[in-house]
Structure formats: structure tokens, C-alpha cells
Amino acid sequence: MKNDLEIKSIVKEKYGVIAEQPASQNAASCCGATSSCCGDDVYHIMADDYTKLEGYHEGADLALGCGLPTAFAKIKAGDTVIDLGSGAGNDCFIARAVVGDSGKVIGIEFTEKMIEKARANAEQLNYNNVEFRLGDIEQMPVGANKADVVVSNCVLNLVPNKPAVFKEIYRVLKPGGHFSISDIVIKGNMPEKWKAIAELYAGCISGAIQKDEYIDIIDKAGFTNRTVQKEKLIFIPEDILSQYLSPDEVLAYQSGDVQILSITVYAEKPLEAKAPSCEPGSGCC
Template sequence: MENKQETTASLPLADTNCCASDCCTDDNTNKSATELKELVQEKYGAIARRAAGGGCCGDQSMDYSIMADEYDTLGGYAPDADLKLGCGLPTEFAKIKAGDVVVDLGSGAGNDCFVARSETGDTGQVIGVDFTDDMLMKARKNTLTLGYNNVSFVKGDIEDIPLPAETADVVVSNCVFNLVPNKAKAFSETHRILKTGGHFSISDIVLEGNLPQALQKDAEMYAGCVAGAIQHEEYLGLLRQQGFKNLQVQKRKAIVLPEEVLSQHLSAAEIAAFSKEFGIYSITVYGEK
């Protein structure tokens, strides 16, 4: 399995009032799938309304951008659509060609859609799928500003994508599947909407080792809702189970929790063990149908 690039990102401390906003929760472990989806909609709706971006569970003072990769060297980059909510650059690795139909799952304000549009050109089509009304509103406004007539956005849950089978040549997604309760269903839907011979490039958060219970709240706050992420090998295994082949890890980036956060919950010995035995990673994965 190819590992094209590996880097390390250290997440800074947030403002102590981070979780005073309406997008936070003290405990997600016992919530139903419906409640988790409502939480995500509420949280990302609030971020879209703020327009300036912000953290997964924070306000504008939280530097969530440490987790995101910079888009400004990519063609089609639209700063107003970049809310710094991703954890990779899937469009950079997606092998998009002129004329392709590209679907972006969890498209937010349209950032990856506009980059994809620069690759697929006037002869292609880009479709963003998101289930947050405020994000869809912002994405459509950005599209009008940019004057694109082949970029569109539809409301939908990626566990039940509102597109016909065999729609897309390429699927991209940026830090979204880690927020989905039923990842197997979402991967199955991704496989369904891809054309035979099509492929995806997905950036997401995965874990290695068991996340200590005492850190689940903080890990979610600082690492983009990592409490919803699953083990690296389990993630790849789910993709294989849905029929994807030629899986490749195109990029892997370690996410490091600050010691100041760890010391609030763990002893010095536990921190040392945590650092050796546990990891949070952003990965970009490629696969074919």
C-alpha cells in the first residue's frame, strides 16, 4: 500500500470558552445516530453562519486550521469557500480529468468543488452533497459569485445519497466520513454512485490504538470530532468490504494533542504510554470501483 507523504501537525489549545457555543457536547458516546447527525448539522450550520470558519467544537478563537492543509496553490481555489474544516487535500490526489463528473460528499461551502471544477473544466460537471442548509446556502452563493454553470449542490445524507447509480467518474470527500455514524452504509452509497471504472480520493481521520475514555471529549474538541473516527485498518477494511479495489494511502499526517490537554486527564506515565501506543492520523485514501 503506497504511502506518498507523511507529516505531523500539532493541535494548539483552544480558548477556554470553546464549548460554551451551541455546537458542543459533553458526551457523544451514548447518542443515537439521529442525535449525532443533528449535532453535526447544528455545529456546521453555526460555522457556516459565522462565515469566518472555526473549530469542530469551538468558536472563532480556536485555530482549527492546524488540521487543514493549505489550498492556495491549487487551481480553482476560492478563499471564501475555505472554512478550514478539512484534514487533507483530496482533490490534489483525485486524478480528475477534463470532462469528468465529480461528486464531493460533505461539500460544505464548496471549496473542493471549485478546485475540482478547475480540473474537469467547462465540459465536466461537479456536484456537491451536504445536509446542512446553511452550508448549502453559502456554497450556492459562492457558485453565483464565481459564475459557474456546471457546479451544483444538492441536499442529502451521505448514508443515502440522492443521486442515481453510476453518476460519478470521481468522488472526493474531506474529513466527513469520520462524522458519519454508519460508515459501511456511506461507503456502500459511494460505491453505488461511482461509475464502473471510477475512483475516489477521500481525506479523513483515523485512529491507531484505543482512545482513553478520559480524552474523548478533548480529542473531539481538538482533533475535529475524532471520537467518531475508527481504527485505520478497520477503515480500510470497510472500504474493501464494499467492493473497492486498489486501495492506496496517498498521504498520512499525524495529529498531535498538546501535552497541556493530556496532563488534564492523564498522569505522566499515562501520557508517555499514550504517546507510544496511540495515534490520531489524517489520511488521504484512493480506491477504484
């Protein structure tokens, strides 16, 4: 079993490579984790289509997402938006198209090469109200009560300490602010061997937790009006599964015993914010 630092090191190394890959290569893999996992065929496994959204910039789209959180996030002109795991800036630039010149967008990313790519994109677009900060979303480089909206796209599944992230989201949101987060969750018992494979940690699957557990973490963090805005089943092609699972395990997966889901979740920080509940050993305190 890898510890948190080892998992973060794996993710940082993989996403440093991904920053220099073309989007087509990332879209053909499990969240860009590897260029070879899909055999000879190309599958758009996780990513949704951003190309029709205002603010879309092709150079920032690495095809790493699993939803369209900005489309559900109820962003308004003048808002301050924080994007967790901002990559090359794709969701930040979509959000910027909504907040306009009077708003602000802050992307937080812990892979240096991604930050470099995002900042170059922002300079090319001449955006002076989109900022990218190098940092860990378990300890955000942002003051308390700063954001109207927090978004994130297929990132929290990569983070070992999810309760800590939601505690940080609660801290940085203004009272009455909200988040819309797209992420990967699972239903059923995922084979243990998946959780030991580095490529799948960086590919969004092995770091995912049970949907009910994910929702419970949000509720315990103190958020209200929580709702699942969208849910879709992720289909993993057999030629990928067969690289990691036995024929019997592949059949078990295809029978629906295990489901990999993309969900987009919305919740609000109360106007009168209370301290989040915390149980011993939960990692959120």
C-alpha cells in the same frame, strides 16, 4: 452512548454554527468544532493549505479539511465529480477548475446553512456546472453509476454508519470510477471519555475509527486497487488535551500509545462491478 440520530444532530448543529464563523476561527480549532478549545494560542491542527491550488476561492475555504483529496484524485477534464460533505464548496471549486466547462461537480451536504453559503459562492463565481444538493451521504440524492470520481475531505469520520457511506460511494460511481478521500483515523486505544464529548464528535476525533477497520470497510464494499496516498500524524496541543484528559492520560497520548492520523485513501470500482460483501450486523446492507 449516543445513537446515530443524536450524533447527526450534534454534527448538524455544530456545522451550522461553523458556516457563519470566519475561516481563521475554524482553523484554530478541532475541525472548527469550537472557538474555545485551543486556549489563547492558535493552532492549525488539521487543515492543509489550499491557497495555491487552481480554483481556490477564499470565501469557500472554512479551514475544515484534513487533507487535499482533489490533488490526489486523478480528476480529468469532462469528469463528473461528487464531493461528500461539501461545506461551503471549497473542494468543489478546486475540482471544477480541473473538469472545466465540459464536466460537472455535485456537492452533497446535510447542513442547510452550508448549502446556502456554497450556492452563494457558486453564483458569485458564475459556475453553472457546480451543483449543491441537500442530503445525507448515507443515502445520497444521486442516481447509480453517475460519477467518475468521488472526493471527500474530513467528513466520513463524522458519520456513524461508515459502511453505508462506502456502499453508497460504490453505487454512485461508474464502473471503473474511483474515489480519493481524506479522513481522520486512529491507532491505539482512544480513551472512552473522548467518545462521549459532543465537541469532539463535531471536531473529527471521537467519530474516527481504527485505521485497519477503516481500510477493511473499503475492501468489503467491493473496491479494488486500494492504496493510502498520503498519511500524516495529527498533533493535538497539550492545552486541548488537558481539557478532556487527566495528566496521566495526556502523558499516555504523548508517548504515542494513541495516534490520530490524517489519511488520503484511493480505490476503484471494478469495471465489472460485483455486489459488495456484507456481514450480519455490519450495517452496510
